[in-house]
Each structure stands twice: as structure tokens, then as C-alpha cells.
Amino acid sequence: MSEALRSKDLDADARAAILLTAALTLARLIALFRTPLELYPDEAQYWLWSRTLAFGYYSKPPIIAWAIWASTAFGGDAEPWVRLPAVLFQAGATLTVFWIARRLYSSRTALAASALYALTPAIQLSATVVATDAPLLFFLGLTLMAYVALQGASGGRRLALAAGLGAALGLAFLSKYAAAYAVIGIGLHLALSPVARRTWSAGAATLAIGAFLLVLGPNLAWNAAHGFATIQHTAADAHWSARNLFNPAEFGEFLAAQFAIFGPIPFTVLIVGAILLTRRKRLEPADVLLLCFTLPPIALVAVQAFVSRANANWSGASYLPGAVLVAAWLIRWRARRLLIAALAIQAAIAAAFLGLVLSPRVADGLGASNSLKRARGWTQTTEAIVRRARVESPAGLTAIAVNNRFLYYSLAYYGRAYFREPLAPPLKIWMRGTVAGNQAEASAPLTPAAGRRVLAVAYESWFNTEMAADFSRVLGPEIDDIWLDRKHQRRLDLFVGQGLQPRPRDALTGYPTPEWRPGNAVSPSPTPP
Numbered sequence: 001m002s003e004a005l006r007s008k009d010l011d012a013d014a015r016a017a018i019l020l021t022a023a024l025t026l027a028r029l030i031a032l033f034r035t036p037l038e039l040y041p042d043e044a045q046y047w048l049w050s051r052t053l054a055f056g057y058y059s060k061p062p063i064i065a066w067a068i069w070a071s072t073a074f075g076g077d078a079e080p081w082v083r084l085p086a087v088l089f090q091a092g093a094t095l096t097v098f099w100i101a102r103r104l105y106s107s108r109t110a111l112a113a114s115a116l117y118a119l120t121p122a123i124q125l126s127a128t129v130v131a132t133d134a135p136l137l138f139f140l141g142l143t144l145m146a147y148v149a150l151q152g153a154s155g156g157r158r159l160a161l162a163a164g165l166g167a168a169l170g171l172a173f174l175s176k177y178a179a180a181y182a183v184i185g186i187g188l189h190l191a192l193s194p195v196a197r198r199t200w201s202a203g204a205a206t207l208a209i210g211a212f213l214l215v216l217g218p219n220l221a222w223n224a225a226h227g228f229a230t231i232q233h234t235a236a237d238a239h240w241s242a243r244n245l246f247n248p249a250e251f252g253e254f255l256a257a258q259f260a261i262f263g264p265i266p267f268t269v270l271i272v273g274a275i276l277l278t279r280r281k282r283l284e285p286a287d288v289l290l291l292c293f294t295l296p297p298i299a300l301v302a303v304q305a306f307v308s309r310a311n312a313n314w315s316g317a318s319y320l321p322g323a324v325l326v327a328a329w330l331i332r333w334r335a336r337r338l339l340i341a342a343l344a345i346q347a348a349i350a351a352a353f354l355g356l357v358l359s360p361r362v363a364d365g366l367g368a369s370n371s372l373k374r375a376r377g378w379t380q381t382t383e384a385i386v387r388r389a390r391v392e393s394p395a396g397l398t399a400i401a402v403n404n405r406f407l408y409y410s411l412a413y414y415g416r417a418y419f420r421e422p423l424a425p426p427l428k429i430w431m432r433g434t435v436a437g438n439q440a441e442a443s444a445p446l447t448p449a450a451g452r453r454v455l456a457v458a459y460e461s462w463f464n465t466e467m468a469a470d471f472s473r474v475l476g477p478e479i480d481d482i483w484l485d486r487k488h489q490r491r492l493d494l495f496v497g498q499g500l501q502p503r504p505r506d507a508l509t510g511y512p513t514p515e516w517r518p519g520n521a522v523s524p525s526p527t528p529p
Contacts, residue, residue, distance in 0.1 A: 013107035017098040017114045024118050024350075025091045028127050031357045032080040032087065037375040039079055041406035043130050044378075044413035045439065047072070047082050056222035058229050058439035063135045063175040077416065082130055089134035090127035093320060094118045096141025101324045103148050104286035106331075112339060113327035119346035120319055122261035122312075124353040132176040133316050139172035141320050143182050144293060150199050151289075162204035163211045170215025177231070178297070181317040185293035192288060229442070247306055254305035257312035258298065262319060263349075265342035266326045270294070273329045287328070293321040369485045374406070377484040381407070381492065382414040384480045388494050389418075389425065389455050392476075397425040399450045401497070403432065403467050404459035408440040426450065430467050432512065434505045451500025458493035466512050471497035 039047070049057050049065035050072065056062055067085035075081035097117045102110035117123065126133045146165035153161055172179035190196050223230055259267045274291060277283045283291070297318040304310045330339040356363050360372050389400055402408050408429045418424055428446040436442035446454070451471070458464035461479075468474045477495040484490060503512050 013102075013111040014098070017095070017111050020111075020115060020118060021091050021094045024094075024127075025087055027354055028087045028090075029080075029084075031354045032083050032128060035079075035357045035360075037079075037357065037360055037372065038378045039082060039410070039413060040129060040375050041409050043082060044409040045405070046130060047077070048409055048412050049439070054222065055218040056226065056230055058226075058436070058442050060132055061174045061176065061219055061230060063139075063171065064130065064132050067135060068130065077413075083128065084130075086127050086130045086134045089138040090118075090123055093134070093138040093141045096138070096145055097320055097323055100141070100144055100148055100321075101327060103145075104289070104324065105328045109324075109328050109331050112331060112343075113324045115343055116263070116266060116327050116346065117320060117323035119343065119350050120261075120263055120266070120323065121346065121349045121353070122316065122319060124350050126313075126316075128353075128357055133313060135175035136172055136178060137316065137320050139168055139175055140179060140182055140317060142168035143172055143179075144321060147186060148289070150204075151196060152199065158199070158201065158204050159207055162200075162208040166208035166211030166213075167215050169208075170212045173212075173216050174219055178314070178317050181297045181300075182293065184296045184300075185321075188296065189289055189292040192292065193285070195285070196289075247308065250309050251302060251306040254302055254310050254312065254315075258315065261312050262322065263342060263346050265338060265345060266323070269326045269329060269338070269342075270322050273325070277329075287325065290321045290325045290328075294318045294325055364485050364487075369487060373484045373488045373490075377482045377490055378410040378414045380482045381490060382411055382418075384482065384492060385411060385455070385457055385494070386415055386418045388478070392455055392496055393423065393425075396453055397455055398452045399425050399428040399446060399454045400457070401428045401430045401446045401451070401454045402457045402459060403430045403463055405429065405438045405440045407457065407459040408444075425455070428454075430456065430470070431502075432463055432466060446500060448500045448502075452498065454497045454500065456495050456497045460491050461493050464493045468495060468497065469512070470500060470502045472499035472501055473497070 046060075046064050046068055049062075050068040053066065053069055054062060057065060064085070067089070068082055071081050071084040075084070094114050094117055098110045098114040100110075101113035126137070143165060146161050146168055150158065150161045150165065169179060169182060172182060190200075219230075262270070274295065277287065295318070297315040301310045301315040304314070326342075327339070330336075330342070356368075356372075360369075360376070363369050363372055385400065389397060400411075402411060408427065412419070412427055415427070419427060426444070428444050428450055429440045430446045431441050436445070454471070456467060456471070458467055468477075475496040475498065477493065480492045480494065482490040482492065505512055
């Protein structure tokens with residue numbers, strides 16, 4: 001009788017988790033297909049990458065571009081179809097949370113964990129803005145599923161799970177190199193758990209490593225052929241400098257942000273629970289396993305914030321195992337009210353977020369429009385540039401050149417119909433430095449050959465005088481202000497530049513030397529922060 005009841009409860013919890021995932025997925029899809037918000041520049045960048053499939057790109061591995069290629073091949077290039085992979089990856093990640101929690105604890109814990117994860121504030125953004133975090137978390141979920149299933153497995157099943165783990169981990173790396181935290185987690189758990197070490201055999205380890213290299217190998221080969229561009233960019237993001245290795249303010253901001261993006265109650269429970277249960281030696285084996293995957297991202301990124309800076313989402317690899325841990329501890333402590341409060345707060349934040357996506361004017365009324373300005377006005381921005389390009393085209397244009405990657409990618413996306421026209425000039429990016437700093441500068445730099453007669457556009461007037469000084473002649477300067485909302489506008493400096501002759505760049509900085517040719521300036525304004 002008890003077995004039948006347990007099975008019935010398990011089936012009910014599984015159905016509830018599936019219904020929760022389906023309901024949230026539907027709500028997110030409605031928001032994506034009805035929001036007036038445009039693509040963020042990084043989203044436009046990933047779309048442009050997806051037009052040319054490769055095993056790697058300048059700043060990110062290839063999964064995000066592959067996923068956008070698949071979704072837009074099915075539904076077209078409109079914004080919702082570009083963003084669709086984010087919704088689907090997070091739906092899949094929520095189901096992996098349920099499986100992991102049920103395997104390690106109970107179906108009741110699994111339902112609570114999947115709800116906590118699906119309603120996590122950071123996940124709301126990750127499920128509606130296409131970026132690398134969503135596929136990373138999905139494939140990390142699959143990796144953790146395989147690792148959990150490996151505990152105690154033997155024979156052919158152990159070999160199959162080891163191969164699956166290696167493949168899933170490889171796909172996680174193809175999503176974002178933050179998948180390295182999973183390697184740290186596995187190594188830490190093997191160091192702490194004799195039982196985990198006995199699970200592995202030489203054959204299982206060989207299969208796992210082989211599958212991992214088989215999946216990741218093409219990306220490694222691409223990086224080797226391109227000077228390890230993606231790896232170098234990832235390392236450069238750290239911004240370590242011997243001149244400033246102590247940043248307590250950055251450290252404090254990072255930790256404070258974790259309460260906001262993981263949830264105030266869940267993050268408090270995670271930190272307090274980890275400290276208390278470790279000190280009292282009451283950690284269960286499943287707790288130890290999950291802590292090995294949860295704490296390293298938080299701890300290492302906190303150190304990064306202290307010595308330099310860190311974005312709040314850099315610890316994102318901790319969200320999935322962390323949600324399972326928090327749910328398990330709250331249920332073990334019989335803290336029902338605290339669990340309900342956590343879910344209620346998370347649900348309220350999720351509802352508010354979807355409301356802002358559907359009606360950005362609410363954000364304007366709350367004084368929060370600044371957070372949305374990069375997802376507004378790109379259609380009007382493109383129209384202003386294309387309108388001027390059509391005016392200049394009869395005299396001949398060899399390129400449209402912008403001086404900012406945000407503008408480059410957004411113009412490529414929202415001007416895609418124009419650039420497909422047979423006589424449209426190519427889109428290029430003016431390089432302030434001597435070394436490419438992003439994919440646009442690496443793939444479409446403005447050269448003297450393409451710079452004979454250019455419609456030049458300085459984004460927000462940044463470096464406009466330096467850009468103009470690289471041409472032998474400047475004609476028809478104008479300024480366009482694109483209003484994004486009642487308070488914010490985007491400024492464009494447009495001019496025709498003839499005869500690109502880049503000035504010498506400083507040997508130390510790589511940027512233009514201070515002197516510039518008189519007569520080529522367009523209203524100077526401050527450089528970007």
C-alpha cells in the first residue's frame with residue numbers, strides 16, 4: 001500500500017513539475033511574441049553569427065549561434081524566433097532540476113526545487129533574452145544528471161553514463177566556458193568522496209574524456225586556427241591588474257547582487273545552510289555532491305570581484321545545483337512557511353518581470369527605463385542611417401562604417417533588408433585601435449580599399465573627431481537624435497568620409513596619436529565611460 005502511495009505521489013509531483021514548466025514556458029512565449037522591445041545588441045550579434053555557422057566565434061563558443069540558426073530557419077528572423085532558444089533551454093533545465101532532486105532526495109523536494117529554479121529572478125531574464133547562460137545551464141543540468149546517475153552504477157550502464165557525461169559536458173563548454181566550474185565540481189567531489197572515486201573505472205574515465213574531446217574538439221581546433229581568440233577574450237574579461245588588486249566595493253556589490261538574482265531567501269538559506277551544516281557535520285552525501293557544484297562558482301567569482309570586477313551572472317553555474325540544495329534543506333528543516341515565502345517572492349518577481357516585458361511603459365513610469373534603453377530605438381536608428389545612405393548612394397558609397405559594435409550588430413539586424421539590396425554598400429566598422437577587439441572588427445574592418453567614400457556613423461558621438469581625422473576629407477556632417485523614451489535618446493553623428501588614411505596609432509596604447517588633421521572635426525564630445 002505504501003509503495004503504491006509513494007508511486008502515486010511521485011507521479012503527481014512529476015505532473016505538477018511538468019505543468020509548472022509548461023505554464024511558465026507558455027507565459028514566456030506570449031511575452032516574447034507580444035513585447036515591443038527590440039533585440040539587445042548582443043542578441044543581434046548572436047543572430048549575425050548564426051548567418052555563418054562555424055565551430056567558434058570571437059567572444060563565445062558556437063552553441064548559441066547554432067540554436068538561433070535552427071529557430072530562425074523554422075520561424076524566420078523576427079525577434080521572437082531569435083529569442084526562442086532561451087525559452088526552450090530554460091524549460092529543459094527546469095526538468096533536469098526535477099530529475100536531479102528526485103534522484104538525490106525525494107519527489108517532494110524535486111517539485112520544490114524545480115519551482116525555485118524556474119522562478120529564480122536571474123532565470124526570468126535568461127529565459128527571455130537569448131544569451132549563452134540558458135544553453136549552459138541546460139547542458140550543465142544534463143551533465144549533473146549523468147554524474148548523479150553514475151554514483152553506484154556498474155557494468156555497461158556505467159560506461160554509457162560516463163560517455164553521456166562527457167558529451168553533455170562538451171556541449172556545456174560549447175555553450176560557455178564557464179562550464180569549467182563543472183569540472184571543478186567533479187574534481188572536488190572525487191577528492192572528498194571515496195564512494196564517488198570507486199564509481200569510476202579506467203574504462204569509464206576513458207569514455208568520458210573521449211566523448212568530451214570528441215564534442216569539444218572542433219571548437220578547440222577552431223580556436224587554434226584563430227589564435228585562440230575566444231579563450232583570450234574570456235581571459236581578458238577578468239581585467240586583472242597589479243595596480244588595483246583590492247576592490248572591497250566590487251566584492252560587496254557582487255554578493256549583494258546574488259541576493260537579488262538568486263532570490264533573497266534562497267541565497268540566505270544557501271549560505272547559512274552551507275556554514276551551519278558543515279560546522280555541525282550534518283551534511284548528507286547528496287548535500288556534499290551539490291555543494292561541490294554550487295560553491296566554486298560563487299567563491300571564485302567573489303574572488304574575481306575582489307581583485308578586479310565581476311558581473312552578477314558570472315556565478316550562474318551555481319543556480320541549478322543551488323536550487324536543489326535550498327529546496328532539500330528547507331524541506332528537511334520542515335521550514336514550510338519559509339519555502340512558501342521564498343516561492344511567493346520569486347513568483348511575484350517573475351510576474352513583475354513578464355509584465356515589464358509585455359508593457360515597457362510600466363518601467364518608464366517607475367523610473368526604470370534606463371535598464372531597457374538598449375532594447376529600444378534600433379529600428380528608428382537604422383531608418384535614419386539608411387535614409388542618409390540612400391541620399392548619398394547616387395554619388396557612390398563604398399561602405400557604411402560605424403565606430404561601435406553595438407551599432408554594428410543592431411544595424412546588421414534591423415537593416416538586413418537594406419543590406420540584401422544588390423547596390424547596397426557593405427557594412428564595416430572603423431577601428432580605433434590596431435588589434436581587433438570584437439568579432440565585428442575581426443571580420444569587417446574598414447580598410448582604405450573600402451574607405452574611398454564612406455557614410456560614417458559615430459555612435460553617441462564617441463570618438464567622432466578621431467574617426468573623422470582618419471579621412472582626407474569630411475562632407476555633410478549632421479547629428480540625429482533618436483528618442484528611446486521620454487528621458488533617453490541615442491545620438492548619431494553622420495558624415496561622408498572620403499579617402500580613408502588612418503593616422504599613426506600610438507605604439508603603447510594602439511590608439512590614434514593626439515594630433516589630427518585640422519578641418520576634419522565633427523562636433524567633439526566626451527569619450528565613452
